[in-house]
Amino acid sequence: MKTTPPGYTVSIEDITEPASFRFLADALASLWSTLRTLPLGWTQYEAYRYFFGPGAADRTAAFLARDGQLRLTFVLLGRTRLLRVSPATQGPFQLNPVPLQLLTTPEVAALRLDAPDDQPQEIARCA
DSSP states (O other): EEEEESSSEEETTBOOEEEEEEHHHHHHHHHHHHHHTTTOOHHHHHHHHHSSSOOOOOHHHHHHHSSEEEEEEEEEETTEEEEEEEEEESSSSSSSOOOOOBSSSSSHHTTTTTTTTSEEEEEEEEO
């Protein structure tokens, strides 16, 4: 019998706060909406779209069932970053897909310089 966890936690190391969602599809949509705004190369973008983009919930669920969590890395701003999807045992859970909360560090702020003054930075990057 397949056991479904009560939720899923996603994060991008040193870029976002971890966030938990009740449904895997919502967690992946939130992760993808944030990840696709980062200055990734074409190959990285396409690889992560495969795991986190539209229709990816079944593929990612298969990895989680086999390995317990999904951990992928990418290089951004000269450093290797860890992207993590894992089962969550407790909330609070986000009710809808939303962009992940970006950390307030100078390094992350450098990624968000193109946001208009009248729009929150994380919304501008995910629009």
